[in-house]
Amino acid sequence: MSTEDVVRLAAGEAEVSVDAGDGGRLSSLRIGGVELLRQGAGFGSFPMVPWCGRVAEGRFRDGAEVWRLPLNDPPHAIHGTGREMPWKVALASGTETVLTCELGEPWPYPGRVTQRIALEDGALTLCMGVEAYESSFPAQIGWHPWFLRDLGRGGEGARLEFDAAWQEERGGDHLPTGRRIAPLPGPWDDCFGMPDGVDVKVVWPGELELTVASREQWVVVYDEQAEAVCVEPQTGPPNGLNTLPRLVTQLDPLEASTTWSWRRLG
Template sequence: DPVTDEGCYPMVPWAGRIGAGHVAWRGDTYVLPVAGDGNALHGLGKDTTWEHVGGGAFRVALGRPWPVEGEATVVYEPRDHGLRITLTWHSDTNDDDLGCSVGIHPWFRRSLTRGGTLQETLSPITMVERGTDGLPTGKLVPPGPQPWDDCFTLGSPPVLEWPGALRLTLTSGADWWVVYSGPRDALCVEPQTAPPDVFVHPDLHPRGPWPREIVLDLAAEMLE
């Protein structure tokens, strides 16, 4: 899918997978569009045209098939030697008993036009266990070996380096990071406010309000 297999796109009002595309809320079951694996993938924002509202800011109204209507905004702010991306979800409906998750899904090429092949420095502490269906079981386990298509807590910000070309440091206040290392030519490192399929595993979300904003800072250092 060219929409999800390249670029850097916002995931809203959910990030990652939702099993079978089904969300239960207040006695009703809502059916979301599913991808080739039969699960809802990476929210509704990726498939929608966003309105440019000035500068690096964009917004979009989202609703059905999601249970509640709301508005997402994303702001791209160039910084000295880097970029800040801020994604926010807002709904006028009291949906704390439903929840939401937001995330940012960048794809990084393993090879640039100069320099060496991408080397990633990651510090996984725990991993969300996946079952044979590829969906989270709700348990946290020690990190397993690569290749990954998994959600982690990390001990320090991820660092991506193309020797002789570029070093990128990714910083976010998000508690969760999905790392997709399977493709031969790309790597995904995705901050999220909650793990995939969190709506059926509420124990993976701390008590209290659901985070509705995520910030990703990408700091670049040119290498010789």
């Protein structure tokens, strides 16, 4: 990590570090000096672009063309290419930064991704947009935060609170089967539907409550590891390049946002 690539934001008691050189990810979110994100390579919170979750066997169809992506989670491709690319800092102030990156190999279409990250007292807003330069293409965008289960202050571990309208049934290949079922109890590595918008609370009892909100209706919840829990708002379900493609054109970019807000407990 080059310190030149890291943008630091501060507002109220919150501090955020954004590492443009390491996939445009949030490498730190501290509230009152307490770190909320899991540290280390591949963690923090990274943008998922130009797809979210797994793409079945790394293959997707665009019209008559079938494209193949690297199998970085064999037998599937997972979480896009944006998290593996360097981003450029287009703007940086004390409370806001804008990052950009260019889509290209191994993604088969040229395009641009823009992230805006804005911090205020009590909330962090993340916005992302994908533009097509020439050919239209299907895409998805979302965010993959790793929230620490234990904040290291002797409190209880984090719990998740949400009310989903449905759960995407997960097959043995970890991909949605296409059936919507009633939400099941965890642990989860599952996609849920919230037609009125994503609204999930991460609660550290007696310490902090953080709400992940988005106008999007899809969220993946992952809590199968002891160290962290993930709440991933996104524009479509896993394998959505094949099952629910959203076309990006020169006139119609794909845009989404999520806001994380927090309050102290106790």
